[in-house]
Amino acid sequence: MPFARGVLHRVQDQEDERLSELVITLAFVVSVLAMTFRMAVPLIFGTVGEAFAERSGVLNLGIEGMMLMGASVGYLVSYHVGDNWAGVAAAALAGASMGLLMAFLTVTLGAQQHVAGIGTTIVGSGLSFYIFRLGVPLVSGIPPTVTPFPELNIPLLTDIPVLGPVLFHHQALVYVALTTVLISAFIFYRTRFGLIIRAVGENPRAADTAGIDVFRVRYICLILAGALTAIGGSWLSIAQSRFFLPGMTYGRGWICIALVVFGYWSPLRILGGALLFGGIDALQLSLQAVGVEIPYQLFLMLPYVVTILALITVSRRAKAPAALLKPYRREE
């Protein structure tokens, strides 16, 4: 019965087609989810750093410059030394010095925090570009690339379908980022030092009266913020793009300022927010990569819009550290 066989074939074909569509969709979803983690890494480092700064009472608008310095220094050291971890360490050191500058301006001098932050960011973006131009030869406008970290293969875990590639097949810094979140959550909520940071950010005068060195705590938090942010920046150049480009953070530092509000200054919520914002980024990049025409700018705009909405609700609940933006002086 040729007729019936023809129908059967067609049904079979349709099922095959549906199956292959399903496989393609699944592969797309898996790659977007895996990419989500990669896109979230700089946001996680930067925002956890920002949480330390803001919890101690300092809004660190130097963050964009710190991230750029991390990206530039990380790339340059990795390129010249040939070791990515040396690059990450140098980036952290550069970020820490930027944090030290920010601390000197806002804590010792008591300068207005946003003005000091913008100054730090301008220095950082200028200097990152400057040392990059001096540090590598440009061949027809394109800098030489570095080899990124190898992706880890964890026995058994990496082989799990779907979950394996999404969670267990990443460069090591992804796991460092996730661990940083857990450690910071532990510091904030389970240690004496975390309590001290929060006390300094909420009521520095009371903390001072209780014998806490407000200045030292804020210095430590800002230096830590700078180092973490710069590590996030070094991920962008070393692991993601494999080279540095001026201004390559593209406002990711500001996204961290947004995220820390969105995550209510708490590391675990920040992780959630970073994955959400990273996911938006991964989705728009993947859709573009497979040729879907989307107004991707509207995706990229979302974090900022969402944050203003979050700020409106936060301001009602007054969750921000009370002493944020206020310089502390003993004798006033």
Added chain:
Amino acid sequence: MDLPFKVEKRPPAPLWLRVTAPIISVVAALAVCSAFILYAGVNPLYGYYHLFAGALGSTLGLSETFVRFCPLLFCGVAVALAFTAKFWNIGAEGQLYAGGLAATFFGVSFIGAPSALIIPLMFVSGFLGGALWAAIPALLKTKLKVDDVVTTLMGNWIIWYFTSYLLTGPWKNPVTVWPESPAIAPTAEFPILVPGTRIHLGIPVALFCAFIYFLIYARSSWGYELKAIGANPKASNLMGINVTRGLVTVAILSGGIAGLAGVSELGGIHHHMKTDLSFGFGYTGIVIAMLGGLHPIGVTAAAFLMSVISTGSQVMYRVTGVPYPISQVIEGMTLVCLLLGVFFTEYRIRRTRD
């Protein structure tokens, strides 16, 4: 920290100190940055000579300095005006784009209209575009107590991505592959004031804005009210000043003036709306406002100095090979040194132990 000295507030600094502090800060910033120039293998004095000679020593250099002066003065005045009332407008950059977009709409669609109609229309619409973009954070601040630093900063990126969306989508120039709008009408292009240069209509308009700011700042009771709001909003409210109205008005003016920077770059230089209409002019505006001590004359001088550094570093790059991003480093370092300078005008350090 127990230190062998104590920081105490000094009586209000005399005028000469308030004037010299920014100048010393600039010199200090140049001194710090000479280390970076040295690192590039160039004698800093040789480098700086070419920087200043390049920006001031030739007709071309000087005219380009004035071309850069235009957006920087607009942004400096915009930020200074806002900061006077402590409306922390970090969003001049975004307001510049908002103004540019609004002016593009008229500049592109009113083909055939005479210059006398279309150019004023671009200025008015650009002002309103920037004003609207600044009014939103001001309303959020006054009505809902949402922090203006973060909202104005976020606004920069929202409007920038919106610009990028328009220029790659609905407003895309069908002729080129770049993200830019079609060219504005030939009649919408600003007249060139000095033949053979790029000095355009926007520059006198910027100076006029600085003059208006001078009248507000130094000659009007409203300027006094703004300073009072900045110094102590609660007390101002008790004195019968309408703080909400003051802040929203100042935001509208500030955003509008920043919007004019966008209009001028569009009509005077680029003639297409672009995603790189501004090279961080809005952020440089913050440096300028602070360096000028928020005073109209100081701001004008600071804007000129920043234009010199920006233009001159291009010349220094061509002559000596010192990478031009040094201008941004000098700019940021100036702000850093200034914060140190301001500290010493407000406080003094006294030894407590021998």
